[in-house]
Amino acid sequence: MKGTSELGRGLPLTRLYRPARLSGGLTSITKQHLTSLCSSCILRTLVKPPLPSRRLSGGRKARRSPIAMASTPKAAGSKTKVHVLFVCLGNICRSPTAEAVFRSVVERAGLQDQIVIDSCGTGGGNPDWYKEKGWAYHEGDPSDQRMLAAAAKRSVCLTSRSRPLRPEDMGTFEYILGMDFENNATIQVAADHWLARGKHIPSNYRQKVQLMCKYLNPDGGFKGIMEVPDPYYGGAKGFELVLDLLEDACTGLLQHIQEHDLHSRAAQVV
Template sequence: MGMSKVKVLFVCLGNICRSPLAEGIFKKKVEEKGLADRFVIDSCGTSNYHIGEQPDRRTIKNALANGVRLNHQGRQFTVQDFNDFDYIVAMDSSNVQNIEKLRPVGSDKQIMLMRSFDEAGLNKDVPDPYYGVENGFQEVFDILDRSIEGLVNHVVLEKGL
């Protein structure tokens, strides 16, 4: 009997900048630890703006410059995600509020803030680079890279991987 996989979901607003990048970084980090087969990793948005779309080309370009390959089609967060995922990680406090609106009755699933693992900006929002300047994407990458390092270590310890 196979061990059940740990399911991790990253959530932002549109699912084309921050959350697919977080998904890609998390995948890379668990691959480097030899744990890729223990995880199901996905991302989504709380809005319906970009369903079916590829990530923002600036995000793809920035990810590649940092050695991370993205392969994701945008989708919207659903009530089912509450049941399907062990860890739901939101990029900012407004995403947390959007997710909470869909919380099923009786669910005690904790919604985590991405930067709850970022000592350089504890519990701050991951800024949305969409309307910003090009180097905003690298700033977001660095924030996510730090935060996800902490998240991976947390999950590995908590799940005994």
């Protein structure tokens, strides 16, 4: 099976992760799925903060957020909690969906006070995103409108905004879950770069980086699947498949965390 990372090869970087928009800046989701979205999804879809832009060759612009946005990660909390980070290329399709699906699974289990959840991307197509003065496509942007629509049909609300992986994430999160092999390889390249330049990167960081599909039900219908495929250049079925895979894997992930992290930490407290 061809690797999912090959879907966008051969295309200009400026074409990667470019959601289409209607006139006036409103995405089609606002007309087609308004009634099915929760209020926070609607607000984050309609309201976008003004961001400075970076002019690329050919006159196109790449969105870039101000330096002020590169603050501490969204996930902050006590180290007695388990910290989970989902990662994909642009942080507008797969990883924000994993974040939202896992959050709903955790909340149904009543464990939202014990698990911190976040998502991020690996530059969205800019190969130098992790370097000094590097920047990431889509930083500050909401999720892709098609992903929002597909998730809303299952009552899954995507509310996060895109951000890149940061050096401090490598220490904050116990679980760093890439959607495909290329995501994980890029995470390790970035971490090695930061480590070589004196950033605090834990020695066990490679053990934290795993594939999301590791937590699929081994006896379920997705046996043998190792990556969550990028749905960006596919049709509606691709977004549904992403949701199917993530719903399965998030259930397995929570079960693993309950057995290997929460139970052991509870025993230590006692």
